[in-house]
Amino acid sequence: MAVSRSTTDRQRAAAARQAAAAARTTGTHPVAGGAPTSAPRPSHPSAVIEFRGVTKAYDNTTAGVHDATFTVHRGEFLFLVGQTGAGKSTLMKLLLKEMEPDSGVIRVAGRDLSEITHKKVPYYRRNLGVVFQDFKLLPNRTVYDNVAYALQVTGASRKQIRRQVPDILRLTGLSTKLHNYPHQLSGGEQQRVSVARAFVNHPPLLLADEPTGNLDPDTTIGIMQLLYRINKAGTTVVVATHDEGMVNRMRRRVIELQGGQIVRDEVAGGYGRDSESTAEFGALMRGEPSPTPQRLRQPSEADLFDDAFAD
Ligand SMILES: Nc1ncnc2c1ncn2[C@@H]1O[C@H](COP(=O)(O)OP(=O)(O)OP(=O)(O)O)[C@@H](O)[C@H]1O
Numbered sequence: 001m002a003v004s005r006s007t008t009d010r011q012r013a014a015a016a017r018q019a020a021a022a023a024r025t026t027g028t029h030p031v032a033g034g035a036p037t038s039a040p041r042p043s044h045p046s047a048v049i050e051f052r053g054v055t056k057a058y059d060n061t062t063a064g065v066h067d068a069t070f071t072v073h074r075g076e077f078l079f080l081v082g083q084t085g086a087g088k089s090t091l092m093k094l095l096l097k098e099m100e101p102d103s104g105v106i107r108v109a110g111r112d113l114s115e116i117t118h119k120k121v122p123y124y125r126r127n128l129g130v131v132f133q134d135f136k137l138l139p140n141r142t143v144y145d146n147v148a149y150a151l152q153v154t155g156a157s158r159k160q161i162r163r164q165v166p167d168i169l170r171l172t173g174l175s176t177k178l179h180n181y182p183h184q185l186s187g188g189e190q191q192r193v194s195v196a197r198a199f200v201n202h203p204p205l206l207l208a209d210e211p212t213g214n215l216d217p218d219t220t221i222g223i224m225q226l227l228y229r230i231n232k233a234g235t236t237v238v239v240a241t242h243d244e245g246m247v248n249r250m251r252r253r254v255i256e257l258q259g260g261q262i263v264r265d266e267v268a269g270g271y272g273r274d275s276e277s278t279a280e281f282g283a284l285m286r287g288e289p290s291p292t293p294q295r296l297r298q299p300s301e302a303d304l305f306d307d308a309f310a311d
Pocket of ligand 1: 058059062063064082083084085086087088089090091242
C-alpha cells in the first residue's frame with residue numbers, strides 16, 4: 001500500500017535536528033541501560049526508536065505488524081493511530097519486549113532488543129514509562145505508595161522517594177489525594193496517578209496505550225496537558241490512540257497503521273487521512289492563508305502548559 005507523504009525529506013531532517021537540539025538542551029539521557037560510552041550507537045545520533053522491516057504475525061492469517069520501518073528521534077511526540085485491530089498495541093508490546101518480532105530489527109537507543117536477555121528485560125523496562133487505558137494501579141496501595149513503588153523497584157533511596165514523589169504528585173495535580181486509594185478516585189485522577197507513576201523516574205521514553213480511552217473530554221485535556229508537559233521536559237512520548245480530538249488538537253507526528261502496515265507518516269498530522277494538515281500544507285505551498293487556522297495551529301504554551309493544572 002502506498003504511503004502518503006505530506007512532508008519533504010528536508011522537513012523531516014529539520015525536525016530531527018530540532019529534536020536533537022531540544023534533547024541537548026534538556027539533557028535527556030540514553031535508554032536501554034548501560035553507560036553512554038558503552039551503549040551501542042543508533043544509526044542516527046538522536047534516534048530513540050528504530051523499527052527496520054519489523055513483522056509480527058499472530059498466525060498465518062493475522063498480521064499484527066507487517067514490515068514496519070520508522071525512526072523516532074529524541075524529544076519527538078508520536079501518535080500511533082488506526083482502526084481497531086490495526087496493530088497499534090502489537091507495536092507497543094514489541095517495544096516493551098512483551099513479544100518478539102518474527103523478522104526485522106527493533107532498536108531502542110541503539111540497542112537491538114533481541115540482544116536483551118530475558119533476565120535483563122526488567123532493567124530495560126525501567127527506562128520506559130508506561131501508561132495503559134485501564135490504569136493498572138495497585139488497588140490496596142494509596143496514591144503516594146503507588147507512585148513510590150515505581151521508585152522503590154529501581155532501588156531509589158528513601159530520601160529520593162520522599163523528595164520525588166511529592167514533586168510528581170504536585171505536577172500531576174494530586175497533592176490533595178496522597179492518602180486516597182484508587183477506588184476513591186475518579187477515572188481521570190486514576191489516570192493521572194498512572195502518568196505520575198510512569199514519569200516519576202523521568203524515563204527517556206514514555207509509552208501510552210489509549211491513555212484517554214476511559215475518560216471524558218475534559219479529563220482527556222488534563223491528561224493531554226500532562227503528556228505535553230512531560231514531552232517538553234525532554235522525554236520522547238509515543239501515544240497509541242483512537243482519540244481524534246487529542247490528535248487533532250496537538251498536531252504532532254502521526255503514524256497511521258492499517259492491517260499492520262504503516263500507511264501514513266506525517267510530521268504534524270491529524271487523526272484522519274487527507275486531514276486538514278494536508279490542505280494546510282498545500283495552502284502554504286501556494287502562499288495562501290491556512291484554510292482552517294484555528295484547528296491547525298500548533299498548541300501554544302498557553303493552550304496546554306497552563307499552571308491551572310498543577311496545585
Ligand atoms: N494475542 C493475539 N493472538 C492472536 N491475534 C492477535 C493477538 N493480539 C492481537 N491480535 C490480532 O492482531 C491484530 C492487531 O491487533 P492490535 O491489538 O495490535 O490492534 P490495535 O490497533 O491495538 O487495536 P485496538 O485499537 O482495538 O486496541 C488484530 O487483527 C488482532 O485481532
